[in-house]
Amino acid sequence: MTIIGHLIGGESRTDAKRTQDVFNPSTGEVSKQVALADTKTVEDAIAAAQAAYPAWRNTPPSKRAQVMFRFKQLLEENADKICQLIGEEHGKIAHDAAGELQRGIENVEYACGVPELLKGEHSRNVGPNIDSWSEFQPLGVVAGITPFNFPAMVPLWMYPMAIACGNTFILKPSERDPSSSLFIAQLLEEAGLPKGVINVVNGDKEAVDVLLTDARIKAVSFVGSTPIAEYIYSTANAHGKRCQALGGAKNHAIVMPDADMDNAVNQLLGAAFGSSGERCMALSVAVAVGDDAADALIAKMSTAMKPLKVGAFSNKDNDFGPVITAQHKDKVVGHITSAEKDGATVVVDGRDAKVDGFEKGFFVGATLIDGVTPQMQSYQAEIFGPVLQVVRVQTMDEAMQLINDHEYGNGTCIFTRDGEAARYFSDNIEVGMVGINVPLPVPVSYHSFGGWKRSLFGDLHAYGPDAVRFYTKRKTITQRWPSSSVREGVSFSFPS
Numbered sequence: 001m002t003i004i005g006h007l008i009g010g011e012s013r014t015d016a017k018r019t020q021d022v023f024n025p026s027t028g029e030v031s032k033q034v035a036l037a038d039t040k041t042v043e044d045a046i047a048a049a050q051a052a053y054p055a056w057r058n059t060p061p062s063k064r065a066q067v068m069f070r071f072k073q074l075l076e077e078n079a080d081k082i083c084q085l086i087g088e089e090h091g092k093i094a095h096d097a098a099g100e101l102q103r104g105i106e107n108v109e110y111a112c113g114v115p116e117l118l119k120g121e122h123s124r125n126v127g128p129n130i131d132s133w134s135e136f137q138p139l140g141v142v143a144g145i146t147p148f149n150f151p152a153m154v155p156l157w158m159y160p161m162a163i164a165c166g167n168t169f170i171l172k173p174s175e176r177d178p179s180s181s182l183f184i185a186q187l188l189e190e191a192g193l194p195k196g197v198i199n200v201v202n203g204d205k206e207a208v209d210v211l212l213t214d215a216r217i218k219a220v221s222f223v224g225s226t227p228i229a230e231y232i233y234s235t236a237n238a239h240g241k242r243c244q245a246l247g248g249a250k251n252h253a254i255v256m257p258d259a260d261m262d263n264a265v266n267q268l269l270g271a272a273f274g275s276s277g278e279r280c281m282a283l284s285v286a287v288a289v290g291d292d293a294a295d296a297l298i299a300k301m302s303t304a305m306k307p308l309k310v311g312a313f314s315n316k317d318n319d320f321g322p323v324i325t326a327q328h329k330d331k332v333v334g335h336i337t338s339a340e341k342d343g344a345t346v347v348v349d350g351r352d353a354k355v356d357g358f359e360k361g362f363f364v365g366a367t368l369i370d371g372v373t374p375q376m377q378s379y380q381a382e383i384f385g386p387v388l389q390v391v392r393v394q395t396m397d398e399a400m401q402l403i404n405d406h407e408y409g410n411g412t413c414i415f416t417r418d419g420e421a422a423r424y425f426s427d428n429i430e431v432g433m434v435g436i437n438v439p440l441p442v443p444v445s446y447h448s449f450g451g452w453k454r455s456l457f458g459d460l461h462a463y464g465p466d467a468v469r470f471y472t473k474r475k476t477i478t479q480r481w482p483s484s485s486v487r488e489g490v491s492f493s494f495p496s
Contacts, residue, residue: 004034004178006041006202007185009048010195015041020175025091025322026312028360034175037203042210045199049141049168050216052196057138057166061115064164068112070191075105078187082152082180087313089177090151091321096275104156106445107463114164117468130480136472138166139218143211147224148174148324149278151181158221161467163197170199172211176324178202212236226454233457244458244470246450248382249410252285253439254399257293259415265300271439272388273308273366276320281411281440284383287391287399294392298347298370305348308366311355322362323385329362332385336367339378345370350386374402396421404430409452413439
């Protein structure tokens with residue numbers, strides 16, 4: 001049985017005092033095991049990162065960028081292998097894994113521009129012969145804790161920019177699908193990154209708690225569920241660390257009566273069921289304004305969902321694959337059953353999905369539920385599965401109030417032909433990422449990603465311009481060279 005280990009100080013290590021099974025979700029079988037780092041292993045990684053920091057901090061940004069350029073090329077050259085690793089352990093179909101990887105590569109491209117991004121500000125003669133300027137300096141050793149649903153993309157949200165800014169990094173990927181994260185980090189070293197600048201430790205809560213409490217870690221980035229995000233944020237802050245913790249979501253799409261319904265249905269299919277709904281930006285609730293719009297939406301969605309194919313990652317003709325574990329499958333099925341018991345109508349039922357040749361896989365078929373209300377537990381929870389719930393309202397204001405009242409504020413969109421309605425929606429909705437006829441409004445790499453309310457703990461969003469601010473600290477320098485011919489007297493007044 002293959003055991004997936006750690007990358008510490010440029011060396012592969014397998015500290016296997018404790019291991020955990022890694023499943024192939026398509027077959028339901030154990031494919032590998034992952035070593036779970038103990039406290040000593042994580043401390044070794046921190047020590048390696050701390051030892052590498054002084055030299056890397058003083059490496060010119062242009063040379064750091066050169067590493068990122070080579071890294072981008074290696075990612076593209078090894079794309080097929082990375083996508084296969086994602087498919088084997090996450091279940092994502094190859095085309096979906098390729099899309100995930102491409103969005104990660106775009107963040108590497110942004111990090112390639114770090115010499116420009118780190119340019120400070122300069123003001124000459126702020127006073128007599130006094131100049132002032134600011135610099136953005138790295139923090140030191142920083143860490144990232146990433147989720148199972150994007151094992152390639154989310155780590156690439158974090159460490160390319162952190163490292164390009166001059167920090168050293170420790171990645172703790174999900175123990176459910178760790179192989180692609182580890183392989184990509186090894187590619188970064190192959191690109192010329194000095195040993196110890198990137199380190200990977202696989203593990204569970206024991207490893208996480210070391211990263212949150214060790215004084216040598218200066219900042220922590222996290223993506224995952226809201227309860228864990230809140231724990232990460234509060235613990236990191238209690239130990240004096242900078243922290244950004246991205247949590248859960250319940251993303252709504254408002255379908256207006258004037259919407260291009262065929263286009264809305266096509267967009268909702270991919271946004272609700274792509275990646276088996278295991279996306280923090282998945283659209284899991286369609287809020288139909290008016291019964292006519294709701295009836296049309298249900299009718300067209302029901303028809304459009306019939307040819308959808310759920311199956312193994314190895315078949316590129318499949319639309320989406322299994323969910324991550326048997327336990328998560330039970331959770332998703334439980335939410336569907338809960339909605340039904342609460343009075344909603346399961347219009348298209350994916351609870352008994354079967355895939356020939358993969359009978360033990362963790363498959364849930366695309367599911368459509370009508371008549372959902374905000375009081376239902378299935379509405380309140382983040383299902384994180386291929387389930388689209390439809391809520392019926394009578395006005396746009398009622399639809400927007402539903403969204404604004406929800407504890408999460410990650411992503412949302414509106415389907416409409418009305419520019420006035422779209423502008424009002426984008427101005428007044430209390431959500432961090434908004435789409436107008438765009439169901440998955442994930443910002444491009446040169447903007448920043450983050451929600452509002454309980455979808456984000458911290459002041460700065462992920463990647464893009466906010467990443468430069470998160471992974472650096474500003475230093476302002478004021479300088480004067482006294483004239484040899486003019487001597488100033490003593491002043492006790494506050495300088496102005």
